């Protein structure tokens with residue numbers, strides 16, 4: 001089945017997301033999908049909190065003059081901003097933008113907070129919805145008009161060096177985040193013509209979807225003093241001089257959820273990394289006539305034993321076991337316990353792991369140890385599989401050959417790496433190869449220009 005068809009179907013069949021909301025580019029997180037989102041963003045919250053960031057919350061509405069303050073920024077977003085023009089029947093004297101991203105409201109406030117160098121650094125983030133009137137093809141969780149899970153971090157520093165260090169810290173935080181989820185990535189410095197509006201430079205994480213196209217799943221921007229000069233975020237230095245703050249910002253969105261689904265799934269459905277699985281272990285009682293009680297009793301006993309350590313669920317619906325197996329395989333539940341009368345007699349437990357679809361038996365006495373090992377092994381296995389597929393999508397060429405690059409990108413797809421050469425690194429290279437220049441990247445110790453067809 002073609003990837004985008006598989007992707008749309010799995011969102012519905014695994015009850016993750018409902019696209020039928022009556023606004024294009026907007027959709028609904030169903031409870032199962034919402035839990036995946038919650039566990040996923042708990043990981044990034046934890047990483048940010050443990051590296052000195054504080055979570056905050058800013059208004060969604062931005063007055064027109066504020067949004068337009070930084071020339072590059074508004075130029076980059078003016079075609080994508082949603083405007084509020086009325087309060088009820090009353091026309092507003094100042095149009096209000098629905099935040100496409102929150103540099104302007106946050107930096108307006110930072111001006112009020114920052115006076116002396118000891119007020120710095122500021123390292124805050126928020127996880128909110130943002131709005132972009134995307135004109136390209138919208139896709140659920142991939143290209144939204146209401147970006148429902150937009151984690152944006154914004155920092156301000158008293159030296160250029162510290163801001164540079166912050167960019168490095170943000171990159172390492174995202175590396176840990178995607179490594180924890182088993183999502184492979186290539187880190188590139190975006191070309192000048194494709195950096196974030198108002199930034200000095202943009203570092204981006206791109207992954208490769210099953211259809212061979214790349215997806216930008218995170219970005220880190222060094223803003224220099226562009227915004228602090230516009231917003232007058234001025235501080236007194238230790239020597240009593242005045243200087244403008246040095247800033248960075250970095251963001252991820254629902255695309256992380258889309259990547260978990262797309263990269264780890266198989267033809268059967270989702271395969272969820274245990275760390276984000278709403279149900280990590282599902283217990284299926286195999287009910288045989290006259291043995292209902294003994295089986296249910298054992299199922300409940302196992303549930304009690306596991307429930308404090310794992311997210312475990314007993315599927316006691318009155319339907320055939322095969323139906324239950326199918327439902328939970330589609331939903332990507334990493335581990336299944338099947339419990340029937342014969343097993344109980346022999347003190348055995350049958351386990352099924354979703355990633356390899358293999359069934360195996362263990363003595364009840366070793367169940368907990370085997371569960372812990374198997375869940376860890378599932379994570380390792382799906383991460384290795386994802387990296388293998390990712391590496392297979394990368395083609396290194398000795399030199400630039402537009403025809404060969406076009407051929408690779410239309411047949412094999414993925415990312416083409418050509419040795420970095422300043423003289424060819426410009427916008428017309430994109431036209432020559434009829435693809436996107438992701439940027440300059442380090443790959444296995446060498447510097448390349450990365451080229452791909454992207455989402």
Ligand SMILES: Nc1ncnc2c1ncn2[C@@H]1O[C@H](COS(=O)(=O)NC(=O)[C@@H](N)CS)[C@@H](O)[C@H]1O
Pocket residue numbers: 100101102103132134141142143144145147151152153196216217218219221249250251252253254255
């Ligand atoms: N329309 C969209 N739908 C879903 N995700 C999006 C959309 N537009 C951007 N993103 C994701 O949001 C991330 C951050 O967006 S951004 O424009 O690159 N950067 C910012 O807005 C900066 N303020 C850092 S938060 C992108 O890397 C991309 O992964």
